[in-house]
Amino acid sequence: MNDAPGRASTVVALTGATGFIGNALRERLLRGGHAVRALYRPRRGRVMPQAPGLTWVAGDLGDRDALAALVEGAKVVVHCAGNVRGARREDFDLVNEKGVADIAQAARGTAGCERFLLISSLAAREPQLSDYARSKRLGEEALAAHAGHLAWAAIRPPAVYGPGDREMLPLFEGMARGLAPIPGDGRGRFSMIHVADLASAVLAWVDNDGVSGAIHELDDGHARGYDWDTVLATAARVLRDGAPIRRLRIPVACLRVVAGVNLLAARLFGYAPMLTPGKVREITHADWTCDNRTFTEATGWHPAIGFAEGLAQTLGKTPAALNGVPQ
Template sequence: MNNEATGEGGPVVALTGATGFIGTALRAQLMAAGYRVRALYRPRRGRNVQCADGLKWVAGDLGDRDALAALVEGADAVVHCAGSVRGASPEAFNQVNETGVLDIVQAATASPTCHRFLLVSSLAAREPELSDYANSKRLGEIALEANAGRLNWAIIRPPAVYGPGDKEMLPLFQGMARGLAAIPGDGSGRFSLIHVADLASAVVAWLNTESASGCTYELDDGHERGYDWDTVLGTASRVLRGNAPIRRLHIPVPVLRTVAGINLMAARAFGYAPMLSPGKVREITHPDWVGNGHAFTQATGWQPALGFERGLAETLGVAAPAISGIPS
């Protein structure tokens, strides 16, 4: 497993969350950009990590301080994208999304070679009062701000991330392909999106730029003022159904709250981590999840390359219609 390039090579980036949806895309783009990657992974039955030149796997998790020390040893920068999106209690979220950040930041500050730290947070951190998840992401940002010390650091807050390998938004897109879209509440909110490849390229852009320390950036795919459901469904109709209509199934908020409450009680009783919870209902029915990536573009020169039309086609593995301009 220890196939990190030796001798001459690019800078070493320590990466957490390297086996997840976002981390997998990050790992590939970092290596393509010439970085050597030190990747944290949690050993478990059936998991086989892929070996490659320029890549070294470090076994452990965010609660293993020895593993974190080994992860950052000799690294020039840390990209922390590990996190928890499911939990039955505030403590379950905070243990990963706050304490996990604190521990990896402390490991980075203790390493004499590590000078930069990038936290991949979430746009949800902008509204910490909505849910335990959102609050834990904000607490993680605060942990970085308070403990970064000499590190040059930044936070990026992506909106909803989608792309090949995503499991959270895939059922929604598959439903659209079949002609049905389940929409929470009245569907009046606006939201930004970003393809996972663009998120990964944004991370590389930050690493390639000597930008000011202590900045928090929002990201988006460049679609001004985000999206509404009319735009999303119109695009999905063109890309996935040859302009055939997509029927909307509006799920009333009281129904969502009832189901979420039952799910949370069951999760606590049976010991599983729920996705749908009362906090998640407040998140998905919040009217404004529009990000603004202009400040990040000004700081790094990064530009998104995948509008929703092309990104949706790639996610579902279909041929995209002719696309003019970015984003679509």
């Protein structure tokens, strides 16, 4: 289905097109009437989904020839690929900083390429917290340094969830069973966004010329974000017919011990950890709230999915579960 049959097709080069967010972006751009050239890592037996207007380009961010092929003929680049797991600073910097610089340079050197959108992270606002957060800020700075004539922008989404998500799904499934692990004192506030709203925001940017050099924060429009009381009350109504959800508070000291052991083991055995001391600092940070004001002013975009509806979608609940639940 084409959401905008009267709009001329733009060729969009997309990285990270096979991940949770990238899948949603790829499908939304295609439905929006654009052609998509998508980067993927080939491996034995892998068969990529096919769709009208979709071209797959084999390679990765470290392959300059693949990047040149990806951006060839593209007017817009949407760079979604990133690394969220690592045992060392260089694990993040290689992808989240150098990868941005390399594809920006490829786009800058391609005739006809005019615009570049980086999917960053709200963590970039607090680069002192972790190697990941630092690398995302460095990625934004790398884009500014290497964009050249390209008009560019960066989007900083907060926690992204929705059908197909693996990171937040265990938390939501725990809530459905009546138990919610809460890191630290549980008094922080945070924003969220449904993956479909993030995808529609990217489409809005692609379809609207804006001021180059802008960095936008996005959320689902819930004023001042959420606290745990609001999240658990909503989850109880949507997932448990009003039955309470018990809080399991996890002291920061315990998280730090587990994260330290996990990081040491990851370095010894060569795997990429998620829970690290830096991640503990991220998840216990007091303020991860944001709003859409600058992005809405630039594009006219507005979020459409509130947390209650998004939570029901994520866990496959029927619309009846939303009766009487405020959005």
